[in-house]
Amino acid sequence: MVMRISTVILGAGHAGLAMSRCLTERSIDHVVLERGEVANTWRTERWDSLRLLTPNWQSRLPGYRYQGDDPDGYRTMPETIEFLERYADLISAPVQTRTTVTSVRPAHDGYEVVTNRGTWRCQTVVIATGACNIPNVPAIAGAVPSRIDMLTPMNYRNPAQLADGGVLVVGASASGTQIAEELQRFGRPVTLAVGEHIRVPRVYRGLDIKWWMDKTGVLDEGYEEVDSILRARNVPSLQLVGSDDRRNLDLNTLSGLGVELVGRLAGIQGDRAQFSGSLPNQCAMSDLKMNRLLDRIDEWATDNGLDGEVDPPHRFEPTRVETSPPLGVDLSRIRTILWATGYRPDYSWLDLDVLDRKGRIRHDGGVVESPGVYLLGLPFLRRRKSSLIDGAGADARDLSGHLAAYLDRAASGPLLARTA
């Protein structure tokens, strides 16, 4: 049986739900298809200690604002799942769970969405399946000796899961630094391979860095305002952890705990891992970038008369880098390699000619080349905060407007064709 509907939303995470709410406001009939349960990725693909990097107050969604008693706290995974479940209830999202989409393909009057539980015909499709479906493990993983266990943040759960012995964590963004810290504290000696990374303090002048980034407008910067959107979309995640003590999680914290810092993993030759000699520059760039952000914050604070209200400006100790960081390690002392080298989306089910040569969907701020198809919940889709739960609302509002106009035009299309 083929079911007909105006819009099919793929994915019941924060982005799909935000779009559902926006479409409901516009009385556009739709269904949200979800392969598992609401917030599936948060349930099944995250490690135990992970908390959101954004404070509770910041996870605003259309029709929802935090009203609890801990606005500055960071949600645990169970809390995040509960929050999204409650949101789905609150907005009465028409979610159909346990529904795996196997194909989205063109149909003569729009699109056909094939699932394990029937086929939908629709005029518009919203892809909200997330940015983090497949771990990006580099090809050199193929050269790793077979006695070494390999994990990614997607199947890592906690330190006890790892065999005794040294760990090489590859990648020093949010996932890599958080897991490196946890493993080192647990007693597993960690070597951390550091490429390009973004250092920020958790708290600056007494306030959460996310509060500053929100207020100063950094997070609202639009995709048409930045120099190179391609580069902006590839910026790694901030070195942050959500914790009760609101501690910083930068390379100085990690080296203070005994983590060995090395350059970007450059190759594996036999039993030896080789690292790039670029660590000093990677750290210098990151410190400079952080200080530019802090300069911008200080300027904004002065302009807005906050200088007497918050702590005075200060700068953080530059990243400490050894004079000659090791350019290689003997893999005989490494028992596990954890690839914290990012993720990519999975579009294996997408049977539309919209992918570029790198397998990314071609789109203009979420408006996909194929008319009536929209994309949501990817880094810097329309604005810097697009990757955050807090960014889904503004993006969904913009794109639901475009989608509604598209449906209106489609409805009047045949009439125009007759008069032509």
Add this chain to the structure above:
Amino acid sequence: MSTMTAPVDNGVNVGALLEAREALTAMPEAAQFSWRATCEWVKGTHSRSTVERFFGLGQEQSHRTTYQYDTDHPEIFASEDNGATPVELVLAGLAGCLSAGIAAVAQNREIQLRSVKATLEGAMDIQGILGIDPDVRNGFSGIKVKYEIDADATPDEIRAIVAQSQKRSAVYDVITNPTNVTVEVN
């Protein structure tokens, strides 16, 4: 009264570079370049390398003229010192690459450079190349580059230009990362 600001000019045609970047994004096959050098042994440790032709933008290209570089070893190695040691040419290549990058990045950021001076030092324990100690590598144990830059910018802006130049430098990458080298004999 109005003040006139001279346009920033570091002698880099950033517009052309940005256009090239856009064109090559659409046509990645044209971005495949091949750099070449030939070398002929002269005598003793003295050789002469020549660069002229290269491949890029889908076709054969050539320099405006032929360039030659003599390499030799200094007299303390019982050589005639007819040119730079090859490792000094590596330092010259790194400096040339980073400085070109500094000029381009500064131009793109609209920062006028007045002078850019680099001093490079490559430390080497020659017990490696002499085969005295197998634990000592042949190459540099480390390279130090010191820049002195006079420009219309704050110290942090200048540091950011130098950092960005390293991030985009080919020679910096060649030196800091492993590269497969295949040497054949015909």
